[in-house]
Amino acid sequence: MTTALRSIKSLAPLLDRVLVQRVKAEAKTAGGIFLPESAQKELNQAQVLAVGPGAMDKDGKRIPMSVTAGDKVLIPQFGGSPIKVGEEEYSLFRDHDILAKINE
Template identity: 50%
Template sequence: MAGIGRRLIPLMDRILVQRFEPELKTKGGIMIPEKAQAKIQSAKVIAVGPGARNEKGETIPVGVKPGDDVLLPEYGGTKVEIEEKEFYLFRDGDILGKWES
């Protein structure tokens, strides 16, 4: 497999993210069955592409950087499996917001 042990560098304005682990228990300590777990829309930015290219071929840098915690839209994104771990690729423009660090 090409990707074994190698980092994936997103192309253009794509952002590689890893969603946070869902909360397994309520605040009161009660186990949350998988089905009831809300879809996690917050994620960690793992890697970013150079940015989209404009009419002149200049690259427009993206608006987030590796390490940022971001809020993803409910839908969209491309699932990517790297060494059996689940990542997602989103376009820079589709990421809703950044959690203040």
């Protein structure tokens, strides 16, 4: 079963889920040599596009999210729920699955 989305902006994460897009690896070295796709390594760095409102604790209070839209984060090599819109690939992760926030 596949769902066709017109735009990724129409997707709003629920509870403690975070919508991210992996940062693409450089296709060219510092010396100007172009690398084939088979030689490019998939990065664990991603850009946060959207964040859910947060999960609820046992008392019914909302647990704040640790990231916000626009943050750069480190994500696990595997996991998450993949989403494809057109040619672009995105992933949904739970807030507690995100490894670190990158401060620049």
